[in-house]
Amino acid sequence: MAYVTFSKATDPNPTETPFPDEDRITAEIVAHMAANQRAAAERHRHAHRDAHAKSHAVLKGHLSVLPGLAPAFAQGIFGTQRDYDILARISAAPGDIHSDDVAAPQGFALKILGVDGDRLLPDIGGANQDILMVNIPVLAFGDVGKYQKMLGPLEAKARAPDSLQRAGSAAARAAAGVIDALGGTPNATLQGLALARVHALGETFHSQGAVRYGDYIAKFSLAPEGPTATLTGQPIGDGYSAMRDAVGEWCRAQPTTYLLHAQLCTDAAAMPVEDAAVLWDPAASPHVPIARLHFPPQDPYTPGRQVAGDDMLSFNPWNGITAHQPLGSIMRVRKHAYDSSSRQRHTLNARPRHEPQSLADIAD
Numbered sequence: 172m173a174y175v176t177f178s179k180a181t182d183p184n185p186t187e188t189p190f191p192d193e194d195r196i197t198a199e200i201v202a203h204m205a206a207n208q209r210a211a212a213e214r215h216r217h218a219h220r221d222a223h224a225k226s227h228a229v230l231k232g233h234l235s236v237l238p239g240l241a242p243a244f245a246q247g248i249f250g251t252q253r254d255y256d257i258l259a260r261i262s263a264a265p266g267d268i269h270s271d272d273v274a275a276p277q278g279f280a281l282k283i284l285g286v287d288g289d290r291l292l293p294d295i296g297g298a299n300q301d302i303l304m305v306n307i308p309v310l311a312f313g314d315v316g317k318y319q320k321m322l323g324p325l326e327a328k329a330r331a332p333d334s335l336q337r338a339g340s341a342a343a344r345a346a347a348g349v350i351d352a353l354g355g356t357p358n359a360t361l362q363g364l365a366l367a368r369v370h371a372l373g374e375t376f377h378s379q380g381a382v383r384y385g386d387y388i389a390k391f392s393l394a395p396e397g398p399t400a401t402l403t404g405q406p407i408g409d410g411y412s413a414m415r416d417a418v419g420e421w422c423r424a425q426p427t428t429y430l431l432h433a434q435l436c437t438d439a440a441a442m443p444v445e446d447a448a449v450l451w452d453p454a455a456s457p458h459v460p461i462a463r464l465h466f467p468p469q470d471p472y473t474p475g476r477q478v479a480g481d482d483m484l485s486f487n488p489w490n491g492i493t494a495h496q497p498l499g500s501i502m503r504v505r506k507h508a509y510d511s512s513s514r515q516r517h518t519l520n521a522r523p524r525h526e527p528q529s530l531a532d533i534a535d
């Protein structure tokens with residue numbers, strides 16, 4: 172298979188193209204999100220993340236890079252067969268906290284501790300690699316221009332009371348219609364709004380955006396493995412915290428396991444980095460397993476874990492090494508959005524920002 176290479180001769184990267192007026196749009200998106208986050212903090216008297224505000228679990232485990240990876244997949248931190256300690260925060264996507272009776276995309280934020288390599292944002296401190304994924308393969312608004320148009324409607328949806336949110340698929344489809352009219356990619360939008368209420372741990376998660384993968388370009392995905400895969404498609408019960416309860420019940424009783432995959436870009440036109448709404452066809456380039464994640468049995472949502480996950484930790488796709496630099500305008504805006512959201516959250520809650528050095532930094 173012929174992979175598109177991230178040519179060192181033409182660094183930084185020939186596949187990236189700035190979006191017209193990108194700096195202005197980026198600044199406007201970040202300012203808009205920050206104002207929204209301040210308004211939510213005013214209502215709650217506590218600051219949450221400006222996206223993925225509601226956590227279900229904070230897990231401690233380890234990641235093993237798989238032995239014998241083909242050279243194109245043995246890149247960056249996956250270039251050496253070794254184990255790392257990891258943290259994961261599992262969340263619902265909206266920027267406000269709602270009942271789990273309302274279907275929502277789910278997030279899996281992974282932090283790999285103590286990786287080697289030149290840092291993208293040295294000021295964050297620490298030596299960790301974050302990989303952020305959601306359970307939809309594409310982002311409905313794949314560039315900063317479309318993303319900006321969608322922000323208002325999506326935030327209004329996030330703020331709407333649970334009673335309206337529960338109105339179900341009719342409301343979801345109406346919202347999808349509005350969003351499609353604003354230029355979202357129809358299938359991606361519908362997938363994002365019409366999700367079923369199924370067990371988060373059984374889902375397959377995707378980075379949606381592209382990253383540098385050593386000498387190549389990739390998207391990441393994470394699929395449940397072994398008994399964890401029996402959770403795929405399993406409905407959860409009713410109740411405000413039904414997802415947290417289902418996840419906790421599973422994690423306390425047995426290990427939770429996943430395979431992390433890389434899908435390499437084989438065609439810069441058909442698999443663009445500048446439009447995260449375009450699905451990279453798995454028939455053109457398969458998702459290849461690169462590492463195994465193992466979370467031993469544990470209670471993933473003690474009060475200490477919740478506070479660590481919600482108030483102390485930050486995950487950021489730019490918290491990592493240059494060999495895995497995020498690519499494309501939607502990834503470039505995230506460099507500013509995550510920093511702003513994390514700083515404001517910590518400032519409003521009067522908490523120091525702290526990048527963990529070891530699993531012992533996180534309460535059991």
Ligand code: HEM
Nearest residue numbers: 220222223260278279280303304305379380486508512513
């Ligand atoms: C490209 C696809 C994207 C994926 C897969 C993704 C995934 C995630 C996940 C999993 C989290 C939760 C992190 C945690 O548990 O701490 C998160 C948080 C967040 N996301 Fe995204 N996201 C995407 C795009 C975006 C975009 C385009 C923006 C804004 C321009 C954005 C803004 C945020 C913010 C502000 C947070 C909260 C950060 C914090 O306060 O620590 N995301 N995202």
